[in-house]
Amino acid sequence: MASLRSINQEDLRNHNLSVIIDTILRSSSPLSRADLAKATGLTKATMSLLGAMLLDNQVVREMQPDSSQSTYGRPSTPFTVAHGRWAGIGLQINTDGYGCMALDLDGTVIDSRWEDDDMRETDPDDIFARLDAISGPIEEDLRRKGYRTVGSGLALPGLVADGRELLMARNLGWGQLKLERFDLFRRLGPVAGNEARMAALAQIPGYATQRPVGGGDSRLSPTDSFIYISTDIGIGGAVVKRGTVDVGDHGFAGELGHVSVDLNGPTCRCGRRGCLETYAGRRALVEAADIVTGARAVSPRAADELYRRWEAGDPGAVDAIDRGLDAMISVMASAINTVDVDTVILGGFWSNFGGNLAQRLEDRLTQLVLGRQAVKVRVLMPSVAEYPALRGAAEVGLRKFIDNPLTFFGQGV
Numbered sequence: 001m002a003s004l005r006s007i008n009q010e011d012l013r014n015h016n017l018s019v020i021i022d023t024i025l026r027s028s029s030p031l032s033r034a035d036l037a038k039a040t041g042l043t044k045a046t047m048s049l050l051g052a053m054l055l056d057n058q059v060v061r062e063m064q065p066d067s068s069q070s071t072y073g074r075p076s077t078p079f080t081v082a083h084g085r086w087a088g089i090g091l092q093i094n095t096d097g098y099g100c101m102a103l104d105l106d107g108t109v110i111d112s113r114w115e116d117d118d119m120r121e122t123d124p125d126d127i128f129a130r131l132d133a134i135s136g137p138i139e140e141d142l143r144r145k146g147y148r149t150v151g152s153g154l155a156l157p158g159l160v161a162d163g164r165e166l167l168m169a170r171n172l173g174w175g176q177l178k179l180e181r182f183d184l185f186r187r188l189g190p191v192a193g194n195e196a197r198m199a200a201l202a203q204i205p206g207y208a209t210q211r212p213v214g215g216g217d218s219r220l221s222p223t224d225s226f227i228y229i230s231t232d233i234g235i236g237g238a239v240v241k242r243g244t245v246d247v248g249d250h251g252f253a254g255e256l257g258h259v260s261v262d263l264n265g266p267t268c269r270c271g272r273r274g275c276l277e278t279y280a281g282r283r284a285l286v287e288a289a290d291i292v293t294g295a296r297a298v299s300p301r302a303a304d305e306l307y308r309r310w311e312a313g314d315p316g317a318v319d320a321i322d323r324g325l326d327a328m329i330s331v332m333a334s335a336i337n338t339v340d341v342d343t344v345i346l347g348g349f350w351s352n353f354g355g356n357l358a359q360r361l362e363d364r365l366t367q368l369v370l371g372r373q374a375v376k377v378r379v380l381m382p383s384v385a386e387y388p389a390l391r392g393a394a395e396v397g398l399r400k401f402i403d404n405p406l407t408f409f410g411q412g413v
């Protein structure tokens with residue numbers, strides 16, 4: 001009985017530490033021990049003990065005492081996440097390149113590297129070897145700086161089963177890939193997942209890194225619900241409900257790019273007709289604007305040309321974008337009506353198209369949402385727009401620590 005009781009004590013301590021770290025990360029203002037005790041329901045004595053553990057293990061540091069917030073006459077000393085000890089690694093293979101990012105628990109990007117490349121019909125062994133070659137120096141850099149790497153994530157542009165098998169990524173021409181066959185995967189043991197889901201996680205304030213004081217430029221709160229649409233050659237999506245990604249029963253929820261908007265539309269790579277991707281995907285837009293067709297339509301140069309022509313008012317480009325927008329609005333409205341959330345975040349390629357794009361989308365969506373009398377639709381551009389899936393993947397790695405901090409304490413580098 002004695003050993004059973006001590007195991008439960010450890011579990012409880014682990015759980016409490018996890019809740020405290022989560023509370024610190026999600027807060028938009030620094031919290032003192034007294035604030036944390038109040039927010040978590042822990043006693044002041046327990047909070048004091050666990051606070052000491054978090055300080056000893058360099059998870060938090062004490063800020064300057066705040067004499068305006070005194071408790072029993074003593075100024076309160078708020079905590080903030082310490083810099084320089086705990087890191088997650090994000091990996092991504094996408095249709096336009098591959099890269100690696102190391103992220104500090106305080107939200108600082110420690111190191112990152114991205115290689116632009118045309119990834120269609122590439123050899124997975126070759127790409128994983130190249131990703132391995134750019135990750136190695138970043139891992140070495142972390143060790144040299146005294147970081148403890150707690151976990152990693154791998155964002156892929158396709159359907160991923162159980163975090164370790166890529167069932168298919170049509171825009172790469174890859175399928176049925178057991179990820180454990182790659183050295184990089186065996187070495188870092190990342191949690192693999194769909195890129196749109198990882199990009200969506202990166203938008204949730206305080207999900208796995210310290211939220212900026214005052215909330216930063218995010219218009220979301222940590223428990224908001226939203227639909228994230230990730231746009232590139234393919235279009236992906238994720239549904240976030242109250243701060244948690246709803247992955248569905250098999251892990252494949254949110255595939256908005258394959259919602260059909262026209263039963264007689266063009267045939268999609270998935271086999272259906274009139275999918276959103278065939279109107280609003282990067283390649284589809286370049287072809288519809290008559291810039292180039294076929295393999296050359298996926299090049300970043302072709303996308304730049306589309307953007308240039310659209311800005312100059314070229315009728316072909318403007319028409320293509322308008323048609324893409326119609327398709328996007330149709331799918332967004334269907335998604336809002338299906339899952340009942342009021343916020344859509346438009347990420348990726350499409351977020352380049354004009355400062356008033358969000359407002360235009362909002363105005364048109366409002367007309368199409370069934371509950372419009374009661375629902376105020378918001379369309380937001382992502383607050384994390386630079387490599388959001390890569391950052392989200394690193395945050396997935398950091399979550400391993402946040403969910404189980406005690407297992408990492410007291411161990412070496």
Ligand SMILES: [Zn+2]
Pocket residue numbers: 257258259268269270271272275277
């Ligand atoms: Zn499709």
